[in-house]
Amino acid sequence: MSTDYKFEGWMGLDASSIEGKMQWKEFEPKAWEETDVDIKITHSGICGSDLHTLRSGWGPTMYPCCVGHEIVGEAVRVGSEVKHIKVGDRVGVGAQGESCTGRKGPCAECAASNEPYCTKHFAGTYNGVFMNGDKSYGGYALYNRSPAHFAVKIPDAIPSAHAAPMMCGGVTVYSPLKHYGAGPGKTVGIIGIGGLGHFGVLFAKALGADRVVAISRKADKRADALKLGADEYVATAEDTEWMANNKRSLDLIVCTVSSSKMPINDYVGLLKVDGTMIQVGAPEDGALTIPAFTLIANRVKLGGSLIGSPDTIREMLELAAAKGVKPWVEERPMKEANKAIVDMEAGDARYRYVLVNEQ
Template structure:
C-alpha cells in the first residue's frame, strides 16, 4: 500500500453511524494516486468541526458505500512530498494547511475567478468525496490521520507568525465566517455593524474576524452565559434572546448591517431577527442544521425592509490566504483546546456534548505536534 513512499497512510475511521459515539478505528487506507500537482502532508494538527460529527452520525444523510470514513478538514502539517507541478510555491518542509475543499475542476468560470468553492465542474470535499480531475473516482480522506495527499492548489502556506495549532480550525471554521464578512464589506462604510448569532465554534471566529476587519460586533445568544467570553473576543454588544426574541430586540431595531447566523433552528422568530437589520441589510446562514429546514420567512418581511436572506459556503483558497494573513497581522488567536489524536474517541463525544470553548484540535505528537 502506498508503495511510492516509505510511510503508510493511516487514520481514525468510522464504519457506521455509531462511530461518532467514540467508536472510531485506526486503519490503514489507500490515498489517491499521486499526481504531479499533488503534495503529501505529514499531519501535525487537525481541528474537529461539526461537519465531521454530522457526517459520521449521518445527520446530513447516509454515507453508504463511502464507509469507512476518515473525516477532518482543518489540517495543518509539514510537506514531505511534492510533484513537479506543485502550486503556491510549496516545497518540502513547508508548513501548510488544508481546509474543507481539496479539489475542483480548476477551469470553469468560478475557478478562474478565485471562487473554487463554487466550482461548476467538480467540487471535491476533503473527505467523503471522490476525485475526478486526477485519480478519477479515488476517495478523499481527511485529517484524522498521519498523512494527507491531495492537490497543492488547495494547500495554504501558513504565515510564520501563526501558531499552527491555532491556525488549524481557521481553515474551515474561520474561513466559513470570513467569506461572508468580506463579501458584504464588514468594517467598511457600508457594513460597520455586524451581528453574530451563536457563540460556538463558528461564532467565536465571527467575533474575532469581524473585530479584526474593523466592524463593531454584536453577539446574539440565548443566554448571558457566554457574555464575558464574547467581550474578551472583541464583541462590543451582547443581546440575550431568552425565549422571546421580539421582546429582547425592542429598542435595537435597524441597528445592524449584517447578521451571520451560525446557530439556527426552524423555530427561530425570523421577523424579530430581521427587525435588527437596517434597510439593504443581509442575513446570512453559514451553519447547516441536520433538520435541513429554514425558519419561516414571509415576502413582506423582506420587501418592506429591503432585506436579503442568503447563505455562504466555505472560503476559497484565496480567501483562506487573505484570512490567515489578516490573523497574522492583527494577532488573531483561535480559542482552542488540544487533544492527543490518540484520544479521539474521547474528544468526539466531548465535542458533541458542547464542551468545546471554542474549538478542539487533535495533536499528532508523533509527527511533531505540540500538546
C-alpha cells in the same frame, strides 16, 4: 514512487461512530498525481461538519470515512507540477479538496478564484470523490494527500494549533464578512457563539467593524463574547425586550446556527433597511423558512455562503497574522479523538478542539 509512511487514521465505519466509536485503520489515499502534496499532519481541528458527517446527518456518508478538514502539517512529498509549495513547508488544507481548477477548461467560478462554487466538480477533503474516481480521506490521521492547489502555506506568525481551525471554521465566517463589507462604518451581528461564532466576532473586529453584537440564546457566553471583542451581547431567551431594543440596528448579520427552529424572522428584523443576513449554519432538521413580507417590508437581503477559496484562506491568514487574531482552542491528543468528538457533540468546546499528533 513508494513512500516510507503509511496512511492511517480514525475511521467512522457507520453512524454509531459519532458516539466515540471510530476505529484506527490504514486507508488508501487517492492515486498520486504530480499536482498533489502529501502532508505529515501535526494538527487537525474538529469541525461541526465532522459530526454531521460521522452520523450521516446531511445525507448518507460513504463509510468508511476519515473526517477532518482543518489540516495543518509538513509537506513531505510535493508533485513536480506544484510551484507554490516545497518539501518542508508548513501548509494547511481546508474543507475543499478539489474543483475543476487546474484541469482543461476550468469553469468561470474557478477562473475567478471562487472554487467552492465550481459548476463542474466539488470534492470535499473527506467523504468526497476526486476526478480520478478515488475517495477523499481527512485529517484525523497521520498523513493526508490532497491536490496541492487547495493547500496553502501557513504564515510564521500563526501557531499551527491556531491555523488549523481557521482552515474551515475561520474562513467560513471570514469569507461572508469580507465579501459583504464588514469594516469601518458597519455594525455586525454574529448569531451563535460557538466554534464558528467566536471566529465571527474575532474577524469582524479584525476587519474594523465599528460595532459587533454577539447574539446567543443564553447569557452564559456573555463574558467570553466580550473578551473576544464583542461590543454588545444579546441573550434572546433571557431578555424579553431584545427585539424592541435592537430592531433595525445591524448592517450585516452572519448566522452560524444549524437549526431550522431558530427565530429567523426575528433575526432578520434586526437588519437596517438594505441590510444583509448571511446563513452559514446548515441545519440537519429541515429547511429555513421566513415570511416573504419580512423581506419585502424591510428591503433586506437573505443569503448564504460556503467555506472559502484558497485565495480567501491566504487573505484571511494574512489578516490574522497582521492583527494577532487568536482563536480559543484546546489541544487534544490524536489518540483521544473519540473522546474529543463526544465532548464536541456535548457542546463542551470553548471554542475549538484541535487534535495533535504526538510524533
